[in-house]
Amino acid sequence: MRKRRVQVALGIAISLLFLCLVLRKLDWGELWSLFSHARYAYLILALALLVAINLVRAYRWRLLLDSERTLSLAWLFRLVNIGYLLNNTFPAKAGEVVRGILVGRRAKGGIGQGLSTVLMERILDMLTVVLMLLALIPFVALPPWASAAGLTLGSIAVVAVLGMLVLADYGDRGVDLLWRAIGRIPLIGCPQVQSGLTDLVKGFSVLLDLRRAPGLVFSSGAIWIGYALFNYVLMAVFRMTDLPFHAAALVLVATGLGMAIPASPGGLGVFEWATVQALLVYDVSQSQAAGYALGLHVFTMLALIALGVIGLAQEGLSLGTARELADSRAAEPSVVSNGEPDAS
Numbered sequence: 001m002r003k004r005r006v007q008v009a010l011g012i013a014i015s016l017l018f019l020c021l022v023l024r025k026l027d028w029g030e031l032w033s034l035f036s037h038a039r040y041a042y043l044i045l046a047l048a049l050l051v052a053i054n055l056v057r058a059y060r061w062r063l064l065l066d067s068e069r070t071l072s073l074a075w076l077f078r079l080v081n082i083g084y085l086l087n088n089t090f091p092a093k094a095g096e097v098v099r100g101i102l103v104g105r106r107a108k109g110g111i112g113q114g115l116s117t118v119l120m121e122r123i124l125d126m127l128t129v130v131l132m133l134l135a136l137i138p139f140v141a142l143p144p145w146a147s148a149a150g151l152t153l154g155s156i157a158v159v160a161v162l163g164m165l166v167l168a169d170y171g172d173r174g175v176d177l178l179w180r181a182i183g184r185i186p187l188i189g190c191p192q193v194q195s196g197l198t199d200l201v202k203g204f205s206v207l208l209d210l211r212r213a214p215g216l217v218f219s220s221g222a223i224w225i226g227y228a229l230f231n232y233v234l235m236a237v238f239r240m241t242d243l244p245f246h247a248a249a250l251v252l253v254a255t256g257l258g259m260a261i262p263a264s265p266g267g268l269g270v271f272e273w274a275t276v277q278a279l280l281v282y283d284v285s286q287s288q289a290a291g292y293a294l295g296l297h298v299f300t301m302l303a304l305i306a307l308g309v310i311g312l313a314q315e316g317l318s319l320g321t322a323r324e325l326a327d328s329r330a331a332e333p334s335v336v337s338n339g340e341p342d343a344s
Helices: 002-023 028-036 042-065 073-087 094-104 110-136 144-170 172-182 191-208 210-237 245-258 270-280 286-315 319-330
Strands: none
Touching: 002 270, 002 286, 028 286, 042 073, 042 110, 042 191, 042 210, 042 286, 073 094, 073 286, 073 319, 094 110, 094 319, 110 144, 110 191, 110 210, 110 245, 144 172, 144 191, 144 245, 144 270, 172 191, 210 245, 210 286, 245 270, 270 286
16 A cells, blocks of 8 residues: 555656646747637547547457457457546556456456456557657657657567567466576565466467467557547647648657656656657647647547546446456556556
8 A cells, every 4th residue: 555655646746747847938828829719629530539549459459369259349449448547547557457357357368368468459559659750750850869768668569579479489388487587586486476477478379370460460550540640630629730740640659658657647747748849849839739738638538538437337337346456456466567568
């Protein structure tokens, strides 16, 4: 409990710091004008895009989980929405843990497979963000922090994917070899961690099925192109369509990389700062960039929370019950719940 309080306090402090960096030296009159002249009807299109993106996320998740498609796409869509709701309301990416547990109750591989596919999703997202960053190089002079962050996270993602492939190929032998190396480490070398590691490796075996590769590549690309379109629609809301489309893509990359910084639920402050830094590359004023960042983030969070509340109701769950699921899993030593990479 004390550790969680410290994490929450630290996240709030980091969020407040980045919010101060964003809100200082603003022209409040320009900020008010941005919101008072916005074309809010475009938000309907933005909401439709978010729903479509989450549907594609559910499709990709089913590819990782179930080659026989016995799991309903509509059900997985609800779990994706529930995950985002909890990520935006509770710390430590609680939503990822909860949806991994919920799907594990029906998936053949159990909770271990559910959690391993959530981890694989995050790594696929990280790789896609890095590829988008590379694709932007011919169109815009990237700030040094973006290049450095992209190189670092890209290297981590590539190493993670290669490690998963090697472990999956070796199967139980791979787990045994890895356990010989880490099994004697205090707090790690316990039966729960060994069992969780075995379940994770079994889940990674899906990556060896090349028949799923085209679907995973296509869906990952569609998800992130969809997010870039979503960002551009929000630019239309704030009458910023004089900016090129790759400005919306750079905002996406910047926020994707920035969300690796620990902060309060939803990445408040960090998200806004990363968005402003991306738009400053295009000589957008601090006030206009900050207004767009706040509008983009608030609308995204409210839309995802609303979709998640609907998903909870459809599953017959309460917010408290979902939180208890996350707490019960977090109380156990786990190779998934600590330090999961996130690019979304």
